[in-house]
Amino acid sequence: MPELPEVETIRKQLSDLIVGLKIADIEILHPKSFIGDKKLALQRNIIGVRRFGKMLVIDLEGDYSLAVHLKMTGQILCQTTDNLPAQAGKEQITENREQNKHTRVITIFTNGDILFFNDIRKFGWIRIVRNETMKQFNNVTMKIASLKEILSKFGPEPLRDLTLGKFRKILKSSKKPVKLILMDQEKIAGVGNIYANDALFLSKIHPQKPADKVSEIESKVIFHKLLKVLKEGLKWKGASKTNFVDVFGRKGSMQEHFYVYGREGEMCVNQCGGKIERMTLGGRGTFYCRKCQQLI
DNA sequence: CTATCTGTTCTGAC
DNA sequence: TGTCAGAACAGATA
Numbered sequence: 382m383p384e385l386p387e388v389e390t391i392r393k394q395l396s397d398l399i400v401g402l403k404i405a406d407i408e409i410l411h412p413k414s415f416i417g418d419k420k421l422a423l424q425r426n427i428i429g430v431r432r433f434g435k436m437l438v439i440d441l442e443g444d445y446s447l448a449v450h451l452k453m454t455g456q457i458l459c460q461t462t463d464n465l466p467a468q469a470g471k472e473q474i475t476e477n478r479e480q481n482k483h484t485r486v487i488t489i490f491t492n493g494d495i496l497f498f499n500d501i502r503k504f505g506w507i508r509i510v511r512n513e514t515m516k517q518f519n520n521v522t523m524k525i526a527s528l529k530e531i532l533s534k535f536g537p538e539p540l541r542d543l544t545l546g547k548f549r550k551i552l553k554s555s556k557k558p559v560k561l562i563l564m565d566q567e568k569i570a571g572v573g574n575i576y577a578n579d580a581l582f583l584s585k586i587h588p589q590k591p592a593d594k595v596s597e598i599e600s601k602v603i604f605h606k607l608l609k610v611l612k613e614g615l616k617w618k619g620a621s622k623t624n625f626v627d628v629f630g631r632k633g634s635m636q637e638h639f640y641v642y643g644r645e646g647e648m649c650v651n652q653c654g655g656k657i658e659r660m661t662l663g664g665r666g667t668f669y670c671r672k673c674q675q676l677i
Numbered sequence: 678c679t680a681t682c683t684g685t686t687c688t689g690a691c
Numbered sequence: 692t693g694t695c696a697g698a699a700c701a702g703a704t705a
Contacts, residue, residue: 382684413699435685452685454701502700504685566686574684623683664696665684
C-alpha cells in the first residue's frame with residue numbers, strides 16, 4: 382500500500398533513472414490503466430519526477446505530464462541497461478523486472494530502458510495531464526485534465542508545507558475521528574492507513590477521538606509523531622507488508638518497524654502489558670493499544 | 678470449495 | 692453540503 386514514504390522512495394529512484402530519457406513507445410496492455418492519448422507523450426523527453434501526496438508526476442518536455450497513482454497494488458519497475466546501483470544485492474530482489482501477468486503498461490525509452498507499470502488489482506492508473514506551461518487551448522486540449530486542477534484538491538504536504546498551526550486548524554474543523562482526518566487526502570496529502578495508525582499510537586491518542594476534541598498539546602504531539610513515522614518510512618525505504626517494491630524490485634523494511642499496524646494480538650511495544658487490538662474505522666483496519674490510547 | 682478480508686479513491690444515494 | 696455504503700478488482704487467507 383504505497384503511501385507517502387513508498388511513493389517518495391520510488392520518485393527519487395525514478396528521477397535518477399529516467400530524467401533525460403525520451404519516450405519511444407507506450408504499450409497499453411490494460412486500457413483502464415492508461416487514461417488519455419498516449420501519442421501526447423511519445424518522442425518527449427523526461428524533464429523531472431515530482432510527488433504530490435501519493436501521486437507521482439513525470440514531467441515531459443512540452444505541455445504535458447504523466448500522472449501516476451499506484452492505489453493499492455501498483456508497482457513501477459525499471460529495466461535499465463546499466464542495471465542495479467552498486468550496493469544493491471541481488472538477493473534483495475523479490476520482483477523480476479520483466480513483463481508478468483500483472484503488467485498493465487509498458488513504457489519504452491529510445492535508449493532501450495523499459496518501465497513496467499504492474500498492478501494486481503487494476504485500481505491504479507497513469508494519465509496524461511496538461512501542465513501549467515500550456516497557454517494555447519483548442520477543443521481537444523481543453524478536455525485534458527489539468528494538473529493544477531487535480532492538485533487543488535490535495536491538502537498540504539506533511540514534510541513540506543504542513544505547519545503546526547495549519548495542522549491544528551485542520552483538526553479543529555471536524556468532528557470526525559482523528560484517524561480519518563489524518564488519512565483525508567484533501568486535508569493532508571500522502572498519509573494512509575499504516576502511518577496514521579502508528580502516528581496515533583506514538584501520540585497515545587485513540588484513533589476514534591473526535592478531531593475537534595484533540596487538545597492543543599495533543600495536536601502538537603500528533604504533528605511531530607506523524608512527521609517522525611513518515612521519516613522512518615523514508616529511512617527504511619517504505620513498507621512492504623503486501624506488495625510494495627521499489628523500481629529495482631526490492632522490498633522496503635518499514636514493516637519490520639511497525640508499532641501497531643498489523644500487529645493484532647501482539648504485546649504493546651511500550652511494555653504496558655496491553656495487547657494490540659483491531660477495530661474497523663471508516664472501513665479500514667485500525668490498530669491500537671487500549672491501555673496506551675484511551676478514548677476519554 | 679466458498680466466504681471473507683485486504684485498502685485507496687471515486688461515485689451515487691440520502 | 693456532508694456522510695457513508697458500495698464499487699472498481701484480484702488474490703491471500705479462513
